[in-house]
Amino acid sequence: MAELDRFRHHAFEEVSSTNATALAAARDGEGGGLWITARRQTAGRGRRGRSWSSAEGNLYSSLMLIDPGPIALLHSLPLVAAVAAQQAVAAALPYGVEARVKWPNDILIEGRKAVGILLESEGLPDGRRAVVIGIGINVAEAPDHGLYPITSIREMGGTLSADEVFAHLFRAMAEGLALWDEGRGLAGIVAAWRQRAAGIGGRITVNLPNGSLSGVFEDIDEAGQLILRDEGGQRRLISVGDVFFG
């Protein structure tokens, strides 16, 4: 498949963070389309300044892109990553065990978090922009991250290794990005996200950087923002937050 040729892969035993390594590669002049994976991270990064505990056995991966597309389209990149990660996890699970996307881009297996995704972006000295999509998948271990119930593919009956899960992720991301590149694939990407989403139509509370909001999770828009109908019936668009169901 032609789109697979666009990507290269550097595999490491141990790094501080695959996101940090991918950003450093961009600064060193590496071209976009580079995947970094590692068996262990010593300083894995999570969303909103949290850390990501990174024992051996799980998948730690980052895809570095250079100037991947117009700024307006960048907001939808996390949706591409979430759909691809869901596909990789679903491929590793036994029949009947469900993986769903939790806004903005966690993957839950039977309601428990098994994947975290962290996008980071940096302007390079030559004026180009590096965007790194970091994806951590709990393949064999389920380290407690404090905030949500956690599980792993292994715990839910899957038997694939981290390398095998990465092969699925690599292919799914290539397919998703090919659609995304064409721009006109955006509606399809949002539809794919929605089809895999947890909690649409249900009550949620979103912890925001300053306070929280409760209401009904109506949908997401094409920029990946969560659409919440709040207690007063007002429609709110949320771009950053942690969702709790119920």
Ligand code: BTN
């Ligand atoms: C989250 O908080 O849910 C996001 C966690 C993202 C973790 C992955 S592991 C691979 C990549 N490298 C990092 O340092 N973080 C991401």
